[in-house]
Amino acid sequence: xxxxxxxxACSLSPHIVLRESGLAFxxxxxxxxxxxxxxxxDYYGINPKGYVPLLxxxxxxxxxxxxxIVQYIADQVPAKNLAPAAGTxxxxxxxxxxxxxxxxxxxxxxxxxxxxxPEDARPVFRKKLxxxxxxxxxxLAGKSYLMGDEFxxxxxxxxxxxxxxxxxxxxxxxxANLSAFSARMFARPAVQAAxxxxxxxx
Numbered sequence: 001x002x003x004x005x006x007x008x009a010c011s012l013s014p015h016i017v018l019r020e021s022g023l024a025f026x027x028x029x030x031x032x033x034x035x036x037x038x039x040x041x042d043y044y045g046i047n048p049k050g051y052v053p054l055l056x057x058x059x060x061x062x063x064x065x066x067x068x069i070v071q072y073i074a075d076q077v078p079a080k081n082l083a084p085a086a087g088t089x090x091x092x093x094x095x096x097x098x099x100x101x102x103x104x105x106x107x108x109x110x111x112x113x114x115x116x117x118p119e120d121a122r123p124v125f126r127k128k129l130x131x132x133x134x135x136x137x138x139x140l141a142g143k144s145y146l147m148g149d150e151f152x153x154x155x156x157x158x159x160x161x162x163x164x165x166x167x168x169x170x171x172x173x174x175x176a177n178l179s180a181f182s183a184r185m186f187a188r189p190a191v192q193a194a195x196x197x198x199x200x201x202x
Contacts, residue, residue: 002056004030004046007198008163010106011053014069015198016156019190021077027197030054067098070153082153090147097146097154104132105161112168126170133162133172140177144184151188159185 003018003025005011009032018025028037035043035050047054047064055063055072063069071094074083084090111117111125136158140146145155162182165172172178185191195201 001025001058002028004028004043004052004054004056005198006030006032006052008200009052010066010157010160012163012194012198012200013066013153013157013160014053014055014073015194016159016188016191017070017073017082017153019193020082020151020156020188021073021080023073023076066157067095067102070098070156071095074153081150084147084152094147094152094154097152098157101154101157101161105129105136105158108132109161109164109168109170112170122169126168129165129170130172133165133170133175133178137172137175137178140181143177145181155181155185156191159191 001018001023003011003015005015005027006029015027030037030043030046030052032051037043037046044050046056047062049064053064053066053069055069057063063072071083074080075086078085083094108125108129112122112129117125143149145151146158147154159182162172162178164170192201
């Protein structure tokens, strides 16, 4: 398999999950700025959406959208318990988290990464994100991970988007449960391996 990624982007989430899974894969750098691969290939020819992540399967089929990709990876290695079994209420709870992270957190950062958004509008987006993260913090009370004591693919996604906060002036440092969660995630070998591979860690 090939994972098309850009350093520190939302593709870090499936990158972490792939490292957790133990499955063989090749990370392929796809610049979100130039939309070209390192060999000059036009990335739009591979993914017409132009963004990461994209997972190319051994069959040649391609999957896009992070929440879908992480569930696909988890389902390839059921013994690893990266996601609850399909069709169970626990799986729907996982999907609930993935949908919340993608729509309320991930997309909430988009205006702050957009240089065209005027400075006086940015506090509105920052405030909304702090509100959303504060709710997540309350849900992490008494839990090691979003789904309880065990890591799931939703944790890789939450860890990834929470890591963007300091880069765009979103102050979530006072959220103790979320801070402890991020530290717990950072300590996982798969997280460190993915970040090192992306050049985010020395």
